[in-house]
Amino acid sequence: MIAAALTPDSFLERLPVLARDTVTGLLPESWCWLAGSLLEIIAILAGFGLLFAYLTLAERKILGRIQNRPGPNRTGWFGLLQPFADGVKALTKEDVVPAGADRVLHFLAPVVLVAVSLLGFAVLPFGRHLVAVELDTAVLYFFAAGTATELAVFMAGWASHNKYSLLAAMRALAQLISYELPLLLSVVPVVLVAGTLSTTKIVAAQGGWSLGFVPHWHVFTPWGAAGFGLFMVAALAESNRSPFDLPEAESELIAGHLTEYSGFKYALFFMAEYFGMCALSGMAVTLFLGGWGAPSALLEWIPSYAWFTAKLLVLLLGFIWIRATLPRLRLDQLMKFAWKFLVPLTLLNLANAAGWSLTAGWTGPLQLVRWAVALSLVAVPFVVLGRTLSAGSAPRTYRFA
Amino acid sequence: MSPLQGCLLLSAALFSVGLVIALARSNAILVLLGIELMLNAANLNFIAFWRFHSGAAPATGVIFVLFAIAVAAAEAAVGLALVIALYRHQKNLRLQEATRLRG
Amino acid sequence: MQLSATHLWMIPALPLLAAAIGSLTPRGGRQLAAGTAIAAMLGAFVLSCGALVTALAQPAVHGYANFAWFTLGNEVVRVGWLLDPLTAFMAVMVTFVGALIFIFSLGYMKEDQNFTRFFCFLSLFAAAMLGLLVVNSLLLLFVCWELVGLASYLLIGFWFHKPAAAAAAKKAFLTTRIGDLGLLLGLLWLYHVRGTLLCYDGGAGVLEQGSLTALAGTTVAGGFALSTAIGLLIFCGAIGKSGQFPLHVWLPDAMEGPTPVSALIHAATMVAAGVFLVARVYPLMLADQALASVPVHALTVVAGIGAITALLGAAIAVAQNDIKRVLAFSTVSQLGYMMLALGVGSWVAAIFHLLMHAFFKALLFLGAGSVIHAAHHEQDVRRLGGLGRRMKATFATFAVGTMALAGVPFLFSGFWSKEAVLHAAHAWPVSSLPLLVGLVAVVLTAFYMTRLITGIFLGAPRTDAAADAHENSAVMTGPLLILAACAIGLGFIGTPAWPWLQSNLGGIVVELESIWEAPGLMLLSIGLVVTGLGAGWAVYGRRRNVNASSVDPLAQAAPGLFAVLAARLGFDEFYAATFGRANAWVAALADGFDRRVWGGLVSLLARFGEFSGLLNREADEDILNRGFDRASAAVRGAGQTYSRAQAGETHGYLRTVALAFVVFALVLLLGGVR
Amino acid sequence: MTFTFLILAVIILGSALAAALRPNLIHCALLLVVSWLGVAGFYLWAGAEFVAFAQVLVYVGALSMVVLFAVLLTRQSRAELRVDAPETRRAVWAVIAGVAVSGVIGAAVFATKWDPAPVTAPEVTVRGIGLELMGAHAAALLLLGVLLTAALLGAVVLAAPDRPEKEEKS
């Protein structure tokens, strides 16, 4: 029993696949593919929908705990039914469309946004056998799909016929374009080292352990750690999360492009933001944290999707934590941070990764040299750039405050 | 009608639409976008020939399109910068008014 | 104690070590620097004696020890040490005289600021000189040859703050370098022909029979034997180093250096290196003797140069007033003697004279140094006088040196060695000119030495400096006494009665009788010496009431001749006017070439570019444009019409392109291309 | 001639044509984005995944953003976004030119005898494209990098204000 559980192909491991095959086995051969796809879509929608629901709750509860208040606790046990209450509220609210608005675009914007933010899930390998679409160019696909979110944000901002919204749209565009670059560039080293754009192969490339308990995840290499950090920072910005939530800054822009949305459309925006966050976290897990891989050979008997979920949840928790901790940036700081800090660092990291894979053959004491060089290539530019970046931005003095 | 011919006709039509946009509209941005459409039509041809026509090297069409996309991006960047310069100069984007060489 | 060839390197190594220590000693470390230098020299002397013992055991054998120095390309450069009586005698002489002069310097240089540096340079010189003697490779010999030149340069210019000293140093180095270039070429030629520069190498050396035969058997341009050509080129080096005519000009100027330096380097040792060199390669010089058809034999040239130098030096010495200058020209003259001896075929006589000359000339120079030191660095004979009473030891030893140099019979070493030279010249079948020259020089030598010694020591002091002079300390007089003893006693090792030196040098037992073949010659030379001394005494010895500015009696008698002699026959001026000017001219030419011709060419190219542009413009404006103006006036009208199509209207352009495409495509399609 | 192709053709041409006719600049731009997406779909249909995603990334992700930015930067009021309707004369000429061009090309397409199409799409993997780019087309790739850099700099220079701004006193 234990032996069977320990094999990577245990029953637990294959359970979702078996379930799908059982359902599709009932249908004629020609429908199998369509039905399988539909099942996968439904599973993703359901899974992540639920995750979204409880993530909002978790966020509110955690923010509450951090701010030393209880958070929602009236609906259901520990407030567990709060998401559903919210959902019902959103559905029943009036849908307000401003008078001068571009009605078609105003409607299209949230729909496009949700649709697009869901697309990315198709190529995430949730488990050993769990990937909806096996693509040779999966990583490229993921980011290509993600780019459309910018368009949707712009549409929302423009269609609202509101100065704040338009300003927010402009801000969002600038921010998203600026952070797209470090996001992509921090992924390139992984592609370079793994030698493939396929997510499953990238995960496979991180399989195995040194000494049985140090996994070969990319995050455990100097460039990987740096890349992971950069990726997460850029992902924060891409999903408009604090401290990069300028486009929807309540205090400055009255929630920006969301100002003129209410009811279910607003809920859709909300949902899309969390989906985007989940998708990017999932990609980070895939690229840097070994995907569904177990951290130790001894823990392999736990099914792979459980590992993936665990890692995903940890990252999401991190998102929430950061939101509770950091204040919002100013717009010029935001842009400066992207172009003067993240982009050079990612470029250097790319070189670092190239050097790392070139020196793959080094053994013995040379290994130490390799590590030292790679670490210094991460640390030195970080310190130097960080210093130069903060050198210019001494605390501002306000003459007319 | 073979698939290749269909693709080529589609491309021809797209090209013409791009041409019409570039010729008929007076806004400089739209003219630029029309030209981008024409470029896309050309790319479509590359892929069509790569897919439905034997004889080419296995990846040539793809590579060509990739290069064309990159060049189009460069072209668009410069073009839009020109548009902004034009706007700063004459406070509108009507291309038919942009006939003076002197600044 | 014996020292074999293998360990011969220790002799130069000791002073070299002392030089190294001296160079690192700070200015304060006077005792250390001087002590190590003198100790090293004495050590080297002991070792040299050991080497002499070894060499004398088998005087006819050239002991050598060769080894590979380094490899260049596929050529192994081998060098070695050579021990034969020539080496050994020279080494003993150099170390002995050197040690004495070092000791003398302790007193002479006492007040000098750069005392340690002085001993460092002296040691360096000694090392190079001894190296020169012990090497078996002409390559290494050349190395040491240049290094003694360097040491000489440094020591002549020791008082570098005096511009005259600095200039003299440079002159010495450059003049000898001219000769050295000849030597270098000779060595290159020899190296190229023989593939080695080892003197003796078990039959393969350049001075051994196989090589000599080959060299003498090859004819080069002008009918010369190859050995003659190479020999003469090597002799060029000797001319430079030994102050032979026409490169003797540097030697008198070299007296700007401290007097011990003049004694050691420019009297006893380094200047004799040229003689040593010729003696070393004597087999090569002799190689063409057997050939009858050559235009000139190498040794004939040597003899000629030697004779000219001997006469020239002695004649100029007569008219000099500086003590050291007189002695310097005397050295030139005596070196000429040695060369003459070499040239007439008796290298043994030459070396005999060299050794003897080293002792008594060193003695004379040190005596002069003693005088100069006592007289507050006054060197002009006219401003001295009457020192004999105040400096008895110096006077006595100087007198011994003078008599040795003049060749006063029987008791003094110079007599015997000079006789050997004259006998050799007498025996030379080719010409009697060298003999005649030698005899004339004998008279002149005795004459100018009398003039010198009376000027310094007799009469009344002519200046305050001379009146104030006192005898120097024992550290200076001691070496004088020892050298004086040698100047008297050493001559006996080479007397006809006991030709020990000759036998041992050449490795052949010299017969007693052969020396006595021409007793008339000896009597003649004795007579000439007496004549010279007497004439000198007659002219200068009985002068009274002279002061520093009175005119020389000879100048009164023959002012023109005296002036010419006093101006050293105008060699310096002549060289400056010819070679110096040619040199400057070539330099100006080279520089001018760069600035004007090549630089000019470059700027010409640039100008040409500019010019063609200009031309183009002019042509355009004047010729083409005018025609075009008219044509374009017509075109302009048409152009204005057409220009409406080119209003800068982008759409119009694009449309034209599109329609043109359609037209061309239609033409193609309807034209039936596919 | 599949159903998918027809749909794609309709999307591509329809949105392009709509863009040609709409007066609102933003709408035109967004419609063209749709058209570009359609082209990306066409690439997918033809089996060139990589190109399709590149198309989306470049056109939808980057170009559209730049275009929209340019639109927003070059207007003074919301009303200006409604651009003038084409002058009739020019529009007629444009249509004539467009029809002529498509007619000529169409004629050429029909007049040419094409070889039969290969049954399967040529197999091109991402790795293959990468190797090809870095191998045979390495020089072109380098040149392209230079071109992009030059274009970027050129764009900055062109779009930068003519007069330097006054130095900020910090």
Next chain:
Amino acid sequence: MNLPLLSLLVFTPWAGAVLLAVLRNARPAVVRTVTLAFSLSTLALGWAVLLRFDPAAPGFQLVERRPWIEALNIHYFLGLDGLSLLLVLLTGLIAPAGLFASWREARSPRMFGALFLVLQGSALGVFLALDFFHWFLFWELSLIPVFFLIKLWGGENAGRAAYQFVIYTIGGSAFLLLGFAAVFAATGSLDFGQLAMLAADGTLTARLAHLGNFWPQVVFVGVLLGVAVKVPLYPFHTWLPPAYAEAPTGASMFLTGVMSKMGVYAFLRILWPIFPAPLHAAAPCLLVLALAGVVFGAFAAMRQTDLKRMVAYSSVNHVSYCLLALFAVSAASGPGGPAAGAASAALGGALLQMFNHGLSAAALFFCVGVLETRSGGRRGLDDFGGVRAAAPVFAGLCGIALFSSLGLPGLNGFMGEFFIFRGVFGLAPWTAAIACLGLFATAYFLLTFWQRVFHGPRAGAAVGNWPDLRGVEFASLVPLVALMILLGVLPQLLTGLFNPLVASWVAALAHP
């Protein structure tokens, strides 16, 4: 353990330059230390290479060869033989010394250091590259930092000198590039080794002739011009004195110590193996030019009143000795081959001379630089007097450098020159005889230098407070001088590196 040592050699200085470019606000002391540390890397890595280098092994060692632009058959190809190693070591010595010479440079030490390191890396690249493509990149890249070093840190007429230098050399390089473009068109290869093999069996000439009958000659002349300007060969040397004279001392040292060797290196690496037949045909003429360089270079130096210009001309003279040897050997090659002993002596001597001249000329420039800093920028022949009294240690060390330069036996300069003369005498006796004039003239002007500046009473700029060598200056001059003495006595330290190489060259000459 297979570190890409050669790549490290080339790129470590560049990495230093990048680092300096980033350290925007660093203090000068930090900047200097960083610069020096990266500059010293060459010496350290050169030592590591030396330990692994096997002189006896034929061909190139520690080769790094990777395809780069396969479409053009271009490889990233580094390798080294005795010749390269010699020059790498020389660079390792001269570069830090040059930095020391400009240690007190107040004007933007960061830029200076960065440019210097770029220069150093490029020079190393030239010595190690074995494919014309990146060889030429390095070759040209070395010009840029030199231009700025001269222009920005140079003397009064630095601008003109810098432009002259760059335009002249680039002009030469254009011909070089043209020549190699034709070679590439004919053979499709830029690999030095392959080209040499093609040249050895005559294929190269045949293929070039296939392009057009005159092409072999045109290509040779083009390559010759490019290299000749860099060395420089006699009539193409007029850029050199102003450039060396106006450059800051450190750059002058590097220029004369390393850059002039790049030209000779190119002769040995390119012209010699790839164009043996045309070189043989042209060698008699070139021999005359090299001779003119020897003689006129030395005599022209005699006329200079600017010490730097004087040393610059002495460089022309000394480098021409190397060329003299090469051309003499080349002129004598052909059926039967030249006398093996003479040829090997000439080539070995030329290699020795390259290293020795680098040492002594750099040291001389260093000394002139010391004079310049002490006197506030004066360096005329008559601006000084009696410096030896004020600064005996400096005078002593400078004297050794001077005597090394004039070829005093016992110091390193003699070894190279003697064996060059020995070889050339065997191959072209009259040339050697005339070249002796150069030896004399060299001694003449160097002694004039020494006498006017160091001897006599203290005068001119030497009056007043005149400190002897300071710590940094002492530390940089002493190793150079010590090496001069060491190599003068034990030339085998160097000859051991390249003896087999020279032997193989000579062997190749015998069967052309």
